[in-house]
Amino acid sequence: MRLKTIICAAGAAALLAATGAYADSHATTVTIATVNNGDMIRMQGLTEDFTSRHPDIELEWVTLEENVLRQRVTQDIAAKGGQFDVLTIGTYEVPIWGNNGWLVSLNDLPAEWDVDDLLPAIRSGLTVDGELYAAPFYGESSMVMYRTDLMEKAGLEMPDAPTWAFIKEAAAAMTDKDGEIYGVCLRGKAGWGENMAFLTATSNSFGARWFDEDWKPQFDSEAWANTLNFYMDLMTNYGPPGASTNGFNENLSLFQQGKCGMWIDATVAASFVTNPKDSTVADSVGFALAPDNGLGKRGNWLWAWSLAIPAGSDATDAAKKFITWATGKGYTELVASKEGWANVPPGTRTSLYENAAYLEAAPFARMTLNSINAADPKQPTVDPVPYTGVQFVAIPEFAGIATQVGQEFSAALAGQQTVAEALEKAQALTADEMEAAGY
Amino acid sequence: MARAVTNQRKTVNTAVAWAIGLLIFFPVLWTILTSFKTEAEAIADPPVFLFFNWTLENYSVVQERSDYMRFLWNSVIIAGVSTLVGIVVAVPAAWSMAFVPSRRTKDVLLWMLSTKMLPAVGALYPIYLIFIELGLLDTRAGLVLVMMLINLPIIVWMLYTYFREIPGEILEAARMDGASLRNEILYVLTPMAVPGIASTLLLNFILAWNEAFWTLNLTAAKAGPLTAFIASYSSPEGLFYAKLSAASTMAIAPILILGWFSQKQLVRGLTFGAVK
Numbered sequence: 054m055r056l057k058t059i060i061c062a063a064g065a066a067a068l069l070a071a072t073g074a075y076a077d078s079h080a081t082t083v084t085i086a087t088v089n090n091g092d093m094i095r096m097q098g099l100t101e102d103f104t105s106r107h108p109d110i111e112l113e114w115v116t117l118e119e120n121v122l123r124q125r126v127t128q129d130i131a132a133k134g135g136q137f138d139v140l141t142i143g144t145y146e147v148p149i150w151g152n153n154g155w156l157v158s159l160n161d162l163p164a165e166w167d168v169d170d171l172l173p174a175i176r177s178g179l180t181v182d183g184e185l186y187a188a189p190f191y192g193e194s195s196m197v198m199y200r201t202d203l204m205e206k207a208g209l210e211m212p213d214a215p216t217w218a219f220i221k222e223a224a225a226a227m228t229d230k231d232g233e234i235y236g237v238c239l240r241g242k243a244g245w246g247e248n249m250a251f252l253t254a255t256s257n258s259f260g261a262r263w264f265d266e267d268w269k270p271q272f273d274s275e276a277w278a279n280t281l282n283f284y285m286d287l288m289t290n291y292g293p294p295g296a297s298t299n300g301f302n303e304n305l306s307l308f309q310q311g312k313c314g315m316w317i318d319a320t321v322a323a324s325f326v327t328n329p330k331d332s333t334v335a336d337s338v339g340f341a342l343a344p345d346n347g348l349g350k351r352g353n354w355l356w357a358w359s360l361a362i363p364a365g366s367d368a369t370d371a372a373k374k375f376i377t378w379a380t381g382k383g384y385t386e387l388v389a390s391k392e393g394w395a396n397v398p399p400g401t402r403t404s405l406y407e408n409a410a411y412l413e414a415a416p417f418a419r420m421t422l423n424s425i426n427a428a429d430p431k432q433p434t435v436d437p438v439p440y441t442g443v444q445f446v447a448i449p450e451f452a453g454i455a456t457q458v459g460q461e462f463s464a465a466l467a468g469q470q471t472v473a474e475a476l477e478k479a480q481a482l483t484a485d486e487m488e489a490a491g492y
Numbered sequence: 493m494a495r496a497v498t499n500q501r502k503t504v505n506t507a508v509a510w511a512i513g514l515l516i517f518f519p520v521l522w523t524i525l526t527s528f529k530t531e532a533e534a535i536a537d538p539p540v541f542l543f544f545n546w547t548l549e550n551y552s553v554v555q556e557r558s559d560y561m562r563f564l565w566n567s568v569i570i571a572g573v574s575t576l577v578g579i580v581v582a583v584p585a586a587w588s589m590a591f592v593p594s595r596r597t598k599d600v601l602l603w604m605l606s607t608k609m610l611p612a613v614g615a616l617y618p619i620y621l622i623f624i625e626l627g628l629l630d631t632r633a634g635l636v637l638v639m640m641l642i643n644l645p646i647i648v649w650m651l652y653t654y655f656r657e658i659p660g661e662i663l664e665a666a667r668m669d670g671a672s673l674r675n676e677i678l679y680v681l682t683p684m685a686v687p688g689i690a691s692t693l694l695l696n697f698i699l700a701w702n703e704a705f706w707t708l709n710l711t712a713a714k715a716g717p718l719t720a721f722i723a724s725y726s727s728p729e730g731l732f733y734a735k736l737s738a739a740s741t742m743a744i745a746p747i748l749i750l751g752w753f754s755q756k757q758l759v760r761g762l763t764f765g766a767v768k
Contacts, residue, residue: 084712089727089732090729091730097557115720115724116724118727121726128709247728302728330531331530
């Protein structure tokens with residue numbers, strides 16, 4: 054009798070669960086894999102606007118740190134796990150995954166989404182053979198952020214488009230190690246998206262390149278030696294102590310506490326360093342384009358966090374509706390109405406930079422646009438190259454190789470080896486890896 | 493005759509023990525303190541220890557942004573069920589190895605432990621593909637299975653060690669009194685091994701609660717436990733240390749409380765048989 058009661062209760066519970074599952078199954082669920090940053094978190098908070106327009110679509114979020122997300126999404130897409138319907142990916146992944154047939158083309162998004170409004174450099178980085186494989190959510194480049202008060206104290210004036218020689222001169226003038234003020238803060242932490250993003254972009258302005266047209270590594274070139282020697286000189290003499298472990302967050306922290314005269318990094322940092330809630334120097338920050346050496350290329354990068362649909366998704370139409378909403382002009386206006394123009398996702402659309410309200414609210418807007426426009430992913434450096442990408446090389450092998458090269462360069466910055474040794478090892482390991490990959 | 497311990501020596505020993513204890517606990521304490529700071533105070537240099545503007549804002553933001561209860565429930569189910577199922581599977585295995593050993597028992601034990609020597613990432617892709625085939629990706633059932641299997645060698649080893657301390661004659665007596673195998677394990681062996689089983693339960697619950705590799709790789713939006721909750725607050729581009737600390741504190745709070753209440757059983761179980 055007791056056993057029967059238990060069986061009946063279990064059966065009833067299962068029926069109830071099944072009924073619930075059936076009721077839920079009427080809505081299409083879109084699972085979105087995303088990174089943890091201010092703009093993405095803001096979007097999650099505003100999705101009620103989307104779900105009220107599309108009551109038949111449910112959104113589920115998976116938020117992860119970007120390196121974990123990259124590994125997790127790559128694994129799922131390669132194994133055809135079908136866990137995600139919308140992916141947040143960068144300009145490095147889009148050309149590779151697009152070529153592999155892993156992404157759904159977004160060429161058929163509605164006309165009002167206005168593909169022609171996208172900034173040309175950003176659109177070009179997300180397009181493969183005429184197919185747009187990802188819609189940019191926000192775009193960024195890199196630029197110089199500097200302390201206007203320290204610059205004034207040093208008796209210098211930052212030009213809109215400085216040279217590396219001026220950066221060195223200003224760094225020397227602003228450095229006051231006893232007062233814990235360092236002329237320049239740059240990335241030193243090893244990683245393809247850490248020090249190698251900065252150094253690859255910088256090397257373009259020195260005329261260096263990763264590979265020649267025959268895919269032969271070029272770390273034995275004079276241009277790379279000039280790049281790395283200049284960087285070491287700058288960091289050793291005017292950089293903060295322990296710079297070989299500093300990434301974006303560490304430098305942001307130093308700058309916000311007033312310990313950096315200049316910081317060359319992602320344009321997205323502009324809103325952080327000018328936010329008086331977190332930054333002690335919010336009212337004395339100026340912006341300038343990333344430096345050059347007069348060779349026709351600046352040392353800035355180009356990146357866009359974009360939304361894409363994996364080829365294995367079973368909710369493609371719903372995913373397209375979500376992407377249309379999240380990356381459209383309407384979303385920009387929604388953010389502006391709720392949180393102000395300064396908080397709209399930057400760097401994707403021309404119309405945003407023609408908007409007087411935005412230009413007034415975001416003092417860094419013009420410099421962000423100029424920085425993005427100054428980058429050319431198809432022709433990133435002075436000499437011709439066989440690859441796409443400004444601060445990366447859009448081939449699957451790059452992340453692994455660049456992380457190893459980054460470790461060699463970081464070790465040189467930490468004083469564990471010379472620049473010549475680091476370059477020699479970088480050349481050897483890159484040649485080995487590329488040969489193994491069949492280039 | 494036991495050596496007399498002077499008061500002075502006792503004081504020194506106590507001070508050293510406290511110092512080591514505080515040193516071990518300091519990272520957890522720092523995480524808890526940081527969770528009450530603003531983001532600017534969290535990165536202040538020199539760091540501020542106690543004299544800052546205490547705020548609950550981070551907890552409020554985390555609560556608003558994430559469905560904490562869903563992650564907590566997933567953690568409870570995954571850690572709890574995997575540990576219970578593991579014990580049910582391991583008790584008979586440990587019984588047979590402890591009381592009816594064969595020539596190969598030691599080899600089997602070593603082989604079981606050797607499965608822990610393989611880096612988890614080495615088995616990730618095969619398991620991922622099997623999970624896709626079986627429809628177990630992002631399900632609590634799948635994670636219960638994986639957690640149970642990866643902790644099973646430890647459970648069997650621990651139970652085997654405890655069972656070895658129990659005299660086989662008592663089980664023999666039960667058998668002579670007509671107890672079946674089931675009754676022997678259930679009514680004679682298990683009650684005598686309760687401290688060992690309790691500490692095995694607790695330790696494996698903690699191990700399963702804190703496991704982050706499999707729980708991050710095999711879940712997406714539905715079955716993610718508290719480890720996935722913490723991971724969602726980490727970022728290489730943006731300062732979220734105070735919020736990350738708040739999320740970490742919320743994730744470790746239940747297990748800290750559990751550990752606090754059961755520390756006597758844990759210590760008793762872990763030192764069981766260590767001193768004769």
